[in-house]
Amino acid sequence: MRSNGAVGEAASDELTALLARLGELADLPTDPIADGGVALVDQIATLERLRGAVAAAQHTAMVTFARSQVELQAAQVAAGQLDPRAVGRGIGDQIGLAAHVSPHVGSRRLGVARVLAEDLPAVRGLLVAGRISEQLAEHVVAQTSHLEPEQRRLVDKQLAGAGLEDQGRREAEETVKKTAYEVDRAGYVNRGRTARKDRRVTLRPAPDTMSVLSGLLPVEQGVACIAALRQHADSLIATGEAGDRTRDQIVADTLVERITGQKTATDVTVELEIVLPIDALLDPDSDTPGELVGHGPLPGDIIADILATTTAKTWWRRLFAHPKTGCIVGGESKQRFFDGLLAKLIDIRDHGRCREPYCDAPIRHRDHIRPRRAGGPTSLSGGRGNCVRHNNTKEMPGWHHRVIHDGLGDHPHTVEATTPTGHTYTSRAGP
Structure with a gap:
């Protein structure tokens, strides 16, 4: 009999061939x-079913990986290498890195996989067979999240014969919602x-x-x-005061005015961090774009419009960027804290976003x-921006980060995680 490791390697080879x-x-x-x-219509239908089967196979790999990591971390706790409260930390992060998604999405996918495996076997079976989509399976998990495991399994049995695979998306989601409600009406109300x-x-x-x-x-x-x-x-x-604005434009303007207390929506008084390249400053007709930090590139014409239509105070701060990469290279400091x-x-x-990949x-x-x-x-090259989660995860055993390029030469600031x-992932600072 082959070991789990050998089976895993064989499965990886098969998946590579399938890809x-x-x-x-x-x-x-x-x-x-x-x-x-x-x-080709038959091919399209089969490939659509394959989407669900692939999702289910990935779920199995996630659950198995998570169990292996928990066992490893439990051994680290026993050896005094890890705080018991940290068991489970970093698992969703590794899944997110492997799937090229955020750690939040990685953890959510793992949660879905666990619930399907433990409490919703019939729904999972429909997914394995490609008879329902991954999105619908996730919807079932979300709609039953307030239920006890026994109640969730009861919903699972009822959905097995509800014909979800023959229903449209909205109808199927309503079927799931109604079934979950009927199993525990009081719980559904409390959830609301x-x-x-x-x-x-x-x-x-x-x-x-x-x-x-957005407002929830x-x-x-x-x-x-x-x-x-x-x-x-x-x-x-109705009174002719709208000018040339459409109804949607008036609604949007009114929202801004009522929330901020401004007389008009364009009367912005908040600080906007717009980074401009030097040639855009020297040449008013330059088409070189700038960037609104945390939001992305801004064409020169749009920047001009913002500066012309707002009453915000304009001030300058000199920042130093590399002429080739466009990355910020100034700001060295001998202090202990980054402030x-x-x-x-x-x-x-880092564009206002955590520098952990994805x-x-x-x-x-x-x-x-x-x-x-x-x-x-x-220093600027020795530091990076982190979210709370990744600032904690990097302290877990086995996690290492190092600077590959300091950003002061011809390459952007690059960090390897x-x-x-033992898997490695690279994060590069954009210009």
Whole structure:
């Protein structure tokens, strides 16, 4: 009998061969076929089922990996190398790195995989067979998250014969929601009340120099907000005060004005960190883009529009960038902590985001890449921006980080992360 390690290696080889075969199918010519593509429809259907089967196979690998890591960490606790409270930390991070997603997504996927394996075997079976999508399986997990394991298994049995595979997305999601509700109506109500404590407002970048401001609110409050904004817009249109603005534009402007207390939406008084290359400053007609830190590139014309239409005070701070890479290279410091201008330079260089590969979380800590206790310098090249999670994870046994390029030469600031399994991942600072 082969060991688990040998089975794992064989599976990896098979998956590599499967990936190569799928690559061949992807590279087939797309010329029209004489029979109208009857066989291709069957191929499309089979490949769609393969999506679910692949997700289920990945779930199995995640659960197995997590169990192995927990056993390893338990041994480290017994040896006095790890705080018992840290058991489980870093597992989702490694999954995220392997899947090229954030650690939050990696942990969420692991959570879904565990629930499907332990409490929802019938739903998982549908996923293995490719009869439902990964998204629907995740929806089942989310809708049953408030239930006890026994109740979740009861939902699983009922969904097994509910015909989810023959339903459209919305119908299937409603079936899942209704089934979960019927199993524990009181719990469903309590869940709704608890969810109201999670109300919040978030901001994320959007294409074309825009942003998305989102509010997670109790339903009656959300309805009241949009109704008030639309009513105001309709009144301006009715009285002819709207000018050339559309209803949606008036709604958006009114939202900004009422939240900030500004007279007009363009009367911005917040600090915007716009990084401009030197040629854009010297040549007013230059088409070289700048960057709004944390949001992405800004064309020169848009920058001019922002500066022309806002009443924010304009001030300058000299930053030094490498002429080839465009990366920030100034701001050395002999201090122990990353604060003041040095912290600001790290935030700008790292675009306001955690420098662990594939992590999109905002910077909450500026820390030494090489630990301070090991002689790591408190400098721009020796520090990086971290989210809270990765600042804690890097202290776990087996995690190592080192600077590959300090960013002062022809290469951008580059950091290599090594996980407890020996896999390495690289993070480069953008210009």
